[in-house]
Amino acid sequence: MDITHITSLLGGIALFLYGMSIMGAGLEKLAGGKMQGVLQRLTSSTLKGVIFGTLITAVIQSSAGTVVICVGLVNSGIMTLAQSVGVIMGANIGTTVTGQLIRMADISGDSLWLTLMQPKTFAPVVAFIGCILYVFIRNAKKKNIGQIMLGFGILFTGMSLMDTGVAPLKESAVFQNLFVSMSNPLLGVLVGLVATVVIQSSSASVGILQALSSTGLVTFGSAIPIILGAHIGTAFTPLLTIGGSSKDGKRAAFVHLYFNIVGSIVVMALIYAVQYTIGIPMWYDVMNKSSIANIHTLSSVAAMVLLLPFTQLLVKLSTMTVRDTAEEAQDLTMPVLDERLYKSPAVALQQAKSAVVKMSRRAARNVSLADPLLVKMDPEVVSAINVREHLIDRMEVEITNYLIKLTDQELGDDESHAVTELLNFVTEYERIGDYAVNIMEKAEELTEKEASFTDHAKGELRILDSALQRILSLTNDAFENNDIRAAGQVEPLEEVIDILVERLRDQHIKRLKAGVCSIDTGVVFLDVLNNAERISDHCSNIAARLVGMDAGEDYDSHTLKSMMHHNPTKDYLLTYEECRKEYLVPLEALEA
Numbered sequence: 001m002d003i004t005h006i007t008s009l010l011g012g013i014a015l016f017l018y019g020m021s022i023m024g025a026g027l028e029k030l031a032g033g034k035m036q037g038v039l040q041r042l043t044s045s046t047l048k049g050v051i052f053g054t055l056i057t058a059v060i061q062s063s064a065g066t067v068v069i070c071v072g073l074v075n076s077g078i079m080t081l082a083q084s085v086g087v088i089m090g091a092n093i094g095t096t097v098t099g100q101l102i103r104m105a106d107i108s109g110d111s112l113w114l115t116l117m118q119p120k121t122f123a124p125v126v127a128f129i130g131c132i133l134y135v136f137i138r139n140a141k142k143k144n145i146g147q148i149m150l151g152f153g154i155l156f157t158g159m160s161l162m163d164t165g166v167a168p169l170k171e172s173a174v175f176q177n178l179f180v181s182m183s184n185p186l187l188g189v190l191v192g193l194v195a196t197v198v199i200q201s202s203s204a205s206v207g208i209l210q211a212l213s214s215t216g217l218v219t220f221g222s223a224i225p226i227i228l229g230a231h232i233g234t235a236f237t238p239l240l241t242i243g244g245s246s247k248d249g250k251r252a253a254f255v256h257l258y259f260n261i262v263g264s265i266v267v268m269a270l271i272y273a274v275q276y277t278i279g280i281p282m283w284y285d286v287m288n289k290s291s292i293a294n295i296h297t298l299s300s301v302a303a304m305v306l307l308l309p310f311t312q313l314l315v316k317l318s319t320m321t322v323r324d325t326a327e328e329a330q331d332l333t334m335p336v337l338d339e340r341l342y343k344s345p346a347v348a349l350q351q352a353k354s355a356v357v358k359m360s361r362r363a364a365r366n367v368s369l370a371d372p373l374l375v376k377m378d379p380e381v382v383s384a385i386n387v388r389e390h391l392i393d394r395m396e397v398e399i400t401n402y403l404i405k406l407t408d409q410e411l412g413d414d415e416s417h418a419v420t421e422l423l424n425f426v427t428e429y430e431r432i433g434d435y436a437v438n439i440m441e442k443a444e445e446l447t448e449k450e451a452s453f454t455d456h457a458k459g460e461l462r463i464l465d466s467a468l469q470r471i472l473s474l475t476n477d478a479f480e481n482n483d484i485r486a487a488g489q490v491e492p493l494e495e496v497i498d499i500l501v502e503r504l505r506d507q508h509i510k511r512l513k514a515g516v517c518s519i520d521t522g523v524v525f526l527d528v529l530n531n532a533e534r535i536s537d538h539c540s541n542i543a544a545r546l547v548g549m550d551a552g553e554d555y556d557s558h559t560l561k562s563m564m565h566h567n568p569t570k571d572y573l574l575t576y577e578e579c580r581k582e583y584l585v586p587l588e589a590l591e592a
Contacts (some may be wrong), residue, residue, distance in 0.1 A: 008161050012211070015158030022151035046311050049086020050093070050304060057094025063202065063234055066091040067256045074252045081318070084252045085311040088259060089304045092231065095203050096297040127153020185225040185268060192229025202234035206296050210289040218287045220280070220295075224271060227296050228264040231303070235260040247383070251318035258317050263303025270302075335395065337402040345415050348406055349422070352399055356425050357480045359395045362388045363429045364472040366436035367535060371465040373443035374528060375458055385440050392433040399426050421545060425479065428538045432472075435531045435538075442524045442531075451520045454511070459590050460504050464532055467497050467583045475539040484550045485571075490543030491564050492576035497536040500583055501529050 057066045070084045070091075126149050133146025195205040209226055212218055235257040274280055287295075307314070335355035341348040366388050369381050403419050403426075411419065446452060453461070471493050478487035505526060512522040544564075564572060 012161030019154030046086035050090040053087035053090020054094040057091040058097040063091035063095035081248045092300040188225025189229035192226035193233040196230040196233025202230040205230045254318040363433040370439040377447045396430040487543040487546040494540040496579040
């Protein structure tokens with residue numbers, strides 16, 4: 001094997017991988033957002049998930065890509081962990097389509113028709129037509145078709161080059177001995193696993209094995225362990241993408257890993273049990289591209305069939321691997337909003353309010369988790385915040401829809417007014433959740449820039465965080481318990497927070513001018529202050545609405561707050577003074 005063959009092999013591998021990549025990208029663009037839309041509708045059965053997972057992976061030519069989409073959908077709460085199992089199983093079958101395409105290289109014959117059917121004949125023509133469409137046509141759809149054809153042609157051109165490059169290996173004693181050693185199942189699995197992890201594609205590693213089959217040295221006994229090792233190796237790619245995912249998102253990636261590991265072990269155990277008992281006649285037969293493609297497909301189907309009854313076991317295994325913390329073990333499910341209660345509007349309203357209470361707790365919890373991230377980043381906390389934010393967003397939609405449908409019933413004036421106010425409360429709490437996420441993102445921005453606040457700024461943020469926790473607690477208690485006394489304490493505290501934020505803003509601008517802190521941290525600090533101020537504003541809106549509802553007056557929140565400021569009651573002044581001593585006085589001591 002001289003340098004020409006080595007360069008031919010390396011160039012062939014490069015073209016093969018590149019062709020597969022751009023063909024898959026073109027197919028994905030042509031499909032648009034339909035893949036995720038289909039996946040989102042997988043709710044009926046695991047078998048249906050297997051079918052769709054197979055079809056989608058056949059389209060994008062990447063089981064890892066399908067699993068990554070699954071992780072994203074599970075992470076966002078659109079798909080449950082149990083629903084993802086079927087899709088993951090189907091992904092392993094769909095990824096074998098590439099090998100079935102490559103098997104066309106085995107077509108041979110002297111007739112013109114058979115010659116035209118050979119990839120080495122039509123691949124350059126397909127690539128040329130694809131290049132014309134991709135380079136010169138502006139229509140997006142035709143451009144994507146051109147990219148698919150170009151990738152297809154490059155893929156088979158690369159395969160042809162690989163065939164040329166490995167041709168001398170059939171005469172190599174070292175290579176012959178290497179493939180004899182591959183009959184050791186553990187070594188074969190390790191080779192397939194490592195090759196797939198490096199290339200990040202089981203289709204590609206099996207494609208390389210198909211190219212090596214032209215040497216006449218690949219037997220059934222040596223190919224099986226490599227193919228099963230490739231199954232396991234492809235499950236490692238999604239694991240690289242789960243940073244920052246929710247617990248269930250991470251579990252979906254581990255379901256893929258465990259399915260491939262267990263499936264490969266079971267299939268291998270069955271095959272070797274048959275071989276060492278009654279024997280497999282074709283064990284030492286030389287494999288070609290077609291037979292390797294068939295083994296790749298059949299082993300994936302066999303693993304799916306064997307493990308399909310045990311999907312819950314895979315879910316349990318992944319849950320044991322990625323355990324919930326005490327925080328995440330809390331009930332993070334969607335509230336039940338039963339439309340049958342529309343016949344009793346008062347009961348339906350109470351059910352809707354209970355859902356908003358749960359929403360308020362989640363929004364407040366996200367604020368309490370986000371603030372400490374400004375001092376110390378914690379990916380697990382970021383994941384927990386994202387889980388709650390997805391739930392809050394879904395709750396906003398479901399509660400809003402439920403309340404709007406309730407208005408179709410015959411409601412009294414009080415009930416109609418209660419629906420309107422609940423819709424307002426839903427909006428207020430959703431916005432509080434959004435601002436919590438904004439603070440988290442500012443913390444991530446600090447981490448990305450490898451920046452941090454000064455100790456003085458951290459001390460200021462601790463005072464602000466304490467004030468935010470108090471106003472959220474007061475607001476939520478007032479809303480949940482219809483506690484008007486607690487609601488009345490929110491506005492004077494909000495006024496103190498406004499003063500606190502203004503002073504912190506002034507002090508930080510002074511530090512910026514003095515060069516004590518960097519521009520990066522300065523901008524983040526000011527953005528955090530803005531978000532904190534908005535959170536307290538929404539708390540004020542909620543409390544003012546509660547006070548207005550109790551007074552039986554149809555004032556908007558801004559009018560009520562203005563009245564409270566201009567004609568403060570004795571309780572208002574007492575609460576203001578208490579909050580001033582608790583938050584503004586310590587700030588003055590910090591500034592001294």
